[in-house]
Amino acid sequence: xxxxxxxxxxxxxxxxxxxxxxxxxxxxxxxxxxxxxxxxxxxxxxxxxxxxxxxxxxxxxxxxxxxxxxxxxxxxxxxxxxxxxxxxxxxxxxxxxxxxxxxxxxxxxxxxxxxxxxxxxxxxxxxxxxxxxxxxxxxxxxxxxxxxxxxxxxxxxxxxxxxxxxxxxxxxxxxxxxxxxxxxxxxxxxxxxxxxxxxxxxxxxxxxxxxxxxxxxxxxx
Amino acid sequence: xxxxxxxxxxxxxxxxxxxxxxxxxxxxxxxxxxxxxxxxxxxxxxxxxxxxxxxxxxxxxxxxxxxxxxxxxxxxxxxxxxxxxxxxxxxxxxxxxxxxxxxxxxxxxxxxxxxxxxxxxxxxxxxxxxxxxxxxxxxxxxxxxxxxxxxxxxxxxxxxxxxxxxxxxxxxxxxxxxxxxxxxxxxxxxxxxxxxxxxxxxxxxxxxxxxxxxxxxxxxx
Numbered sequence: 001x002x003x004x005x006x007x008x009x010x011x012x013x014x015x016x017x018x019x020x021x022x023x024x025x026x027x028x029x030x031x032x033x034x035x036x037x038x039x040x041x042x043x044x045x046x047x048x049x050x051x052x053x054x055x056x057x058x059x060x061x062x063x064x065x066x067x068x069x070x071x072x073x074x075x076x077x078x079x080x081x082x083x084x085x086x087x088x089x090x091x092x093x094x095x096x097x098x099x100x101x102x103x104x105x106x107x108x109x110x111x112x113x114x115x116x117x118x119x120x121x122x123x124x125x126x127x128x129x130x131x132x133x134x135x136x137x138x139x140x141x142x143x144x145x146x147x148x149x150x151x152x153x154x155x156x157x158x159x160x161x162x163x164x165x166x167x168x169x170x171x172x173x174x175x176x177x178x179x180x181x182x183x184x185x186x187x188x189x190x191x192x193x194x195x196x197x198x199x200x201x202x203x204x205x206x207x208x209x210x211x212x213x214x215x216x217x218x219x220x221x
Numbered sequence: 222x223x224x225x226x227x228x229x230x231x232x233x234x235x236x237x238x239x240x241x242x243x244x245x246x247x248x249x250x251x252x253x254x255x256x257x258x259x260x261x262x263x264x265x266x267x268x269x270x271x272x273x274x275x276x277x278x279x280x281x282x283x284x285x286x287x288x289x290x291x292x293x294x295x296x297x298x299x300x301x302x303x304x305x306x307x308x309x310x311x312x313x314x315x316x317x318x319x320x321x322x323x324x325x326x327x328x329x330x331x332x333x334x335x336x337x338x339x340x341x342x343x344x345x346x347x348x349x350x351x352x353x354x355x356x357x358x359x360x361x362x363x364x365x366x367x368x369x370x371x372x373x374x375x376x377x378x379x380x381x382x383x384x385x386x387x388x389x390x391x392x393x394x395x396x397x398x399x400x401x402x403x404x405x406x407x408x409x410x411x412x413x414x415x416x417x418x419x420x421x422x423x424x425x426x427x428x429x430x431x432x433x434x435x436x437x438x439x440x441x442x
Binding site for chain 2: 046047062068069073094096142
């Protein structure tokens with residue numbers, strides 16, 4: 001049995017949950033709030049961050065290490081497929097969302113609107129929100145562009161890039177901050193990914209203080 | 222022949238240069254300044270960032286994609302070695318420096334002192350500098366801790382974690398912002414890594430406007 005130390009809206013934790021489910025691996029969750037010191041987590045990971053995965057007594061730490069570990073340890077369902085150039089394209093787009101999208105959108109919207117409120121550390125910065133709303137449009141246009149050329153983000157097969165992008169987008173969609181009507185191709189792609197069984201549990205996440213947007217868990221939004 | 226689009230003090234580009242040299246691969250460099258729009262780079266990478274590697278006509282984009290690509294394409298000298306848990310430990314520490322060190326130290330010192338000056342976008346923020354100087358000490362203490370237990374950062378063999386950490390540290394050492402006398406174990410480890418032929422060219426980098434610290438290229442510092 002596996003145990004994942006996670007935080008609800010962390011896109012990295014959501015990605016690992018989706019990978020585990022896509023690979024048909026059972027796991028339990030242990031919630032850690034980033035703003036509360038958790039000694040059991042720090043003993044496992046000196047950085048004090050999630051995701052951390054316990055797999056059969058072994059500790060694997062961090063988004064990238066866990067992702068590549070799961071790909072090596074559970075290869076029955078591969079998510080980094082194809083030749084070395086196709087694999088590089090999957091990792092390029094995965095990194096696009098993990099770095100660029102995270103810095104340009106997630107930090108400006110989710111950390112400002114959710115983390116600040118739940119940790120009682122202030123109200124959202126209006127400049128950050130404006131930057132986030134402007135940036136999300138650019139990223140969705142890039143997904144539109146890719147979807148005009150490919151069946152999935154990184155090629156013609158589902159890959160780690162799709163699960164990563166959808167994990168990130170799901171946190172913004174929870175807030176209702178995506179204008180899907182402006183991005184038909186991105187919407188169709190996201191509808192396909194969020195309909196996969198691996199996303200079912202993620203779409204059930206519900207913060208009582210900040211409920212999700214109306215269409216968040218709707219597969220036909 | 223390979224061509225790497227790079228920027229002098231980018232730790233990610235320095236890491237790729239070290240990997241290529243460690244794997245005995247010849248390559249040329251094309252300099253791109255992050256604050257100057259470069260259309261030839263944007264045509265290759267819509268994110269407009271370095272590192273970008275051209276290998277025999279193929280374009281590979283970004284720190285993580287290039288690192289894993291080189292490991293797959295040139296396996297004669299492996300840098301992510303051992304069993305799947307040892308490989309996860311290498312990737313954990315690589316990510317430690319690429320994310321945690323980058324955000325806590327690099328941004329506060331190199332971007333404030335070098336990028337701002339070269340791009341003429343202001344003078345260093347004193348709060349950022351103080352945070353960077355305080356954080357570097359914590360990271361060096363962690364290297365001391367690891368060196369009390371292992372021959373190299375992630376285990377008993379040289380790995381991607383060592384090249385990554387040294388690539389990041391070299392940019393701070395360029396500024397002379399490391400108090401090596403306080404960190405004997407980290408100093409001995411860094412002396413071993415910077416003495417490797419793969420670091421020779423990196424230690425020759427010289428910005429005329431901001432010369433390196435006296436001991437920067439000194440192998441016996």
